[in-house]
Each structure stands twice: as C-alpha cells, then as structure tokens.
Amino acid sequence: MAVDFDLDSALDTYAKGELFDPYPLYETLRLREEPFWSENLGMWLIHGFTDVEEGLSDPRLQNDRILGYERSLTPENRIKFKALNEHLSHWLGFEDPPVHTQSRGYLKEFISGRLAIRMKPVIQQQVQEILAKAQSHDEIDLITDFAYPLPLKIICDLLGIESGREEEFKALADAIGVYPGNVGPILNEVAPAAAEALVKMEAFFDGMVEQRLAEPKDDLITRLGQLSADGLLSHQEMVSLLTFVFLAGFGTTLNLIANGMMLLFTHPEEKKALIAQPELIGSAVEEFLRYESPIQIVARLVREDFEWHGKQLKAGDYVGLIAGAANRDEKIFPDADRFDITREPNRHIAFGRAAHFCLGAPLARVEAQMAISEFFKKFPKAEMISPEPDWLPIISFRHLGTLKVRLNHEN
Numbered sequence: 429m430a431v432d433f434d435l436d437s438a439l440d441t442y443a444k445g446e447l448f449d450p451y452p453l454y455e456t457l458r459l460r461e462e463p464f465w466s467e468n469l470g471m472w473l474i475h476g477f478t479d480v481e482e483g484l485s486d487p488r489l490q491n492d493r494i495l496g497y498e499r500s501l502t503p504e505n506r507i508k509f510k511a512l513n514e515h516l517s518h519w520l521g522f523e524d525p526p527v528h529t530q531s532r533g534y535l536k537e538f539i540s541g542r543l544a545i546r547m548k549p550v551i552q553q554q555v556q557e558i559l560a561k562a563q564s565h566d567e568i569d570l571i572t573d574f575a576y577p578l579p580l581k582i583i584c585d586l587l588g589i590e591s592g593r594e595e596e597f598k599a600l601a602d603a604i605g606v607y608p609g610n611v612g613p614i615l616n617e618v619a620p621a622a623a624e625a626l627v628k629m630e631a632f633f634d635g636m637v638e639q640r641l642a643e644p645k646d647d648l649i650t651r652l653g654q655l656s657a658d659g660l661l662s663h664q665e666m667v668s669l670l671t672f673v674f675l676a677g678f679g680t681t682l683n684l685i686a687n688g689m690m691l692l693f694t695h696p697e698e699k700k701a702l703i704a705q706p707e708l709i710g711s712a713v714e715e716f717l718r719y720e721s722p723i724q725i726v727a728r729l730v731r732e733d734f735e736w737h738g739k740q741l742k743a744g745d746y747v748g749l750i751a752g753a754a755n756r757d758e759k760i761f762p763d764a765d766r767f768d769i770t771r772e773p774n775r776h777i778a779f780g781r782a783a784h785f786c787l788g789a790p791l792a793r794v795e796a797q798m799a800i801s802e803f804f805k806k807f808p809k810a811e812m813i814s815p816e817p818d819w820l821p822i823i824s825f826r827h828l829g830t831l832k833v834r835l836n837h838e839n
C-alpha cells in the first residue's frame with residue numbers, strides 16, 4: 429500500500445461512483461478503525477469481514493430505510509410521492525421482522541433451490557440459443573449479446589412475464605429502481621418519473637394477474653396473485669414484491685456472468701485451467717462472487733442509538749456494509765487479492781447473510797455456471813479485445829458497460 433495514499437480524494441471519487449479500482453481504498457480503510465464515518469457519503473462504512481457479517485445480523489440495524497427517503501423529499505413531495513415510498517416499503521429488502529418473515533416465506537415457497545434445479549433445462553436451452561446467435565459473428569459484446577439476455581429471459585420466466593413483453597417490463601422496473609438507487613436531494617428530481625412508471629407497472633400486472641387467476645401457471649405472478657386474491661397480500665404488496673424480485677435478480681446475475689468472464693480473460697492461466705478442468709466451474713463461480721462482488725454495498729439504517737467499537741451510532745444514521753471490501757479481507761481470505769478459481773474454503777459474503785440472505789443464490793449460481801461453461805466449450809479460443817475493464821460509475825454495483833471479445837471460432 430502506497431504510504432501517500434490520499435484517503436480524502438479517494439473517498440471523494442468513490443462517492444461519485446468513479447473509483448473504478450476501489451480495492452486500495454478498501455485496504456486503507458481496513459487499516460483504520462471502524463465504523464468509519466464518511467462525510468462524502470453521509471454514512472458509516474463497515475469494511476472488515478467479521479464486522480460486515482455481524483452487521484448483517486444485528487437487529488439494531490434495520491432494512492427499513494424509508495425514513496431516509498422521506499427526509500430527502502421536500503414536504504410537498506413527501507405527500508405527492510407517498511405511493512412511491514409505500515411501494516418501496518413493501519420491497520423485501522426494505523422490510524424487517526415480523527412483516528419481512530411473512531413476505532419472505534411467501535417468496536421462499538417459490539424461489540428455492542428446487543426452482544434452480546427445475547429451471548436447468550430452460551437455462552440450458554437459452555444458453556444454446558444465445559451461443560448459436562453469437563456463432564455467426566467474429567466479435568461480440570459479451571454484455572449485450574450474452575450476459576444480458578440470459579438472466580432477463582430466466583427471471584421473466586420465473587415471474588411469468590409474457591414472452592415478448594420482457595423489455596417493456598424491464599423498462600418500467602428500471603425507472604422505478606432509479607428512485608431507491610439514489611440518496612439525498614436528487615430524489616426530488618428522480619421521483620416523478622419513478623412514480624409515473626409505478627402507475628404503469630400496476631396496470632401492467634393487473635391484466636396479467638387477472639389472466640393468471642383464470643388460467644393458473646407455475647410462476648410467481650400466479651402464486652402471489654392467488655395470495656392477493658385470498659386476502660393474504662395487498663395488491664400493493666404483490667406489485668412491490670414482483671418488482672423487487674426482478675430488480676434483485678436481473679442485474680446482479682448479469683454482473684456475475686460478465687464479471688466472471690472478464691476475470692477469466694484477464695487471468696489467462698485461470699481460464700486455461702478451467703477449460704482443461706471444466707469441473708472447476710463451481711469453485712470458479714464462488715471466486716467470481718468473492719473477487720468482484722456484484723453487490724458491493726448493502727445498506728442499513730440505525731434503529732436506535734448504540735456504540736459500536738467505540739463509535740456512537742445515532743438512530744437514523746445510514747450504514748454501508750461493504751461486502752466488496754469484506755470479501756478481500758486478508759484475515760479471512762489468504763492472499764485475498766489473488767484471483768484463484770480453486771480457492772477453498774471460500775465463505776464469501778456476496779449473497780449477504782442471515783435473515784436477508786439472497787433467496788436467488790442457487791438460481792444465480794446455476795445460471796452463471798452453465799453460461800460460462802457452455803461459452804468456453806463452444807469458444808475455447810475466445811479473447812478479450814476491450815483494452816481494459818469498462819466499469820460503469822455506480823457505487824453499489826460492479827457493473828461493466830461493455831466487454832468486447834473476438835470469438836476465434838474453431839469451425
């Protein structure tokens with residue numbers, strides 16, 4: 429670590445989402461005490477593995493962060509965008525027990541390890557279709573041509589979005605997602621478009637739910653629609669959960685596939701080892717999750733004043749649990765900055781922990797394993813032509829903008 433590392437300037441760049449290599453910052457923070465208060469971000473940063481793990485199960489840190497959104501809106505907008513905040517308050521990631529336990533139970537009946545096994549043939553078919561399309565090109569962008577279409581199709585299948593309406597649905601979910609994706613006064617600017625998309629989303633689901641109640645299918649719209657018809661979920665809760673599952677499962681899986689491919693291209697020895705021993709794909713995907721965690725920061729709000737490692741946390745303070753830093757903690761992962769697809773053990777924290785542990789982890793793992801294995805089976809000589817990773821300026825996610833590769837077909 430360079431002695432003259434400028435922490436303030438790094439934090440400033442980080443807060444803008446423009447610190448494309450955040451790992452030296454994480455390492456510098458690790459040498460400091462934590463929690464570390466960042467004025468730029470307006471939040472406590474937690475970065476050591478043990479503390480992030482503890483924070484994820486500490487009941488003094490709550491998922492309900494609506495207060496933070498409400499206080500950023502002007503009094504007039506607070507009234508105007510009440511429905512938007514209410515919608516958000518029913519997202520599973522914003523709920524706490526006992527409501528969270530119940531909603532999670534409803535989703536868990538459907539999104540399970542069994543679902544991942546059941547979806548394997550659908551995933552396999554999708555991967556083959558996508559690769560067959562790629563076959564007719566010499567060069568492709570792995571983001572738009574590979575890492576994007578697979579999870580979009582799979583998550584829409586799981587939800588029960590009619591074929592051909594995936595992009596329409598995604599556009600609405602993305603427009604709503606911009607609101608929770610921001611913090612501070614800018615929320616006043618992004619709220620109108622999100623609120624408009626929410627109205628359209630409600631209408632989008634109304635028709636589909638009605639149809640599914642008449643003709644049930646094995647999908648989440650049918651399942652939650654029935655719970656709503658039985659009075660166990662309000663209509664608003666149903667729409668919120670459906671929107672949330674899409675936003676929780678789409679971009680994250682896209683990033684896992686894209687980041688994994690990029691890591692293999694930039695570590696040719698590891699790529700060679702995986703091609704020679706395809707059975708390494710399981711541990712390779714765990715290493716992609718650890719090394720470039722798709723979700724870098726998991727947010728919480730302090731429920732009550734308390735002292736943590738000598739720092740006074742106040743009710744209402746934001747806390748950022750940095751999974752991306754925890755996953756590079758030398759105390760847990762020897763030679764943590766080394767990318768090693770055979771790493772064992774690898775108890776990374778990329779899917780969170782405890783009560784909010786990712787419900788879609790088995791599905792994401794299966795998708796990434798099948799997609800990447802099949803890609804290299806078909807194109808073992810493919811090489812990256814993007815000069816370097818093209819990270820997008822987003823602080824919470826590790827998201828590549830483009831990833832150009834030359835396929836170098838063998839036939």
Ligand code: HEM
Pocket residue numbers: 484491520521522532535539586673676677678680681684721722723726727777778779780781783784785786787788789791792
């Ligand atoms: C590589 C892909 C994925 C990553 C890295 C990821 C990561 C995470 C993390 C870190 C959390 C915990 C958030 C917290 O503690 O507040 C979470 C929660 C969640 N994830 Fe995932 N996820 C992925 C894919 C998926 C997929 C494919 C689905 C749906 C099929 C999904 C559904 C969920 C749900 C419903 C929750 C909320 C659980 C709760 O609050 O009880 N995720 N995910």
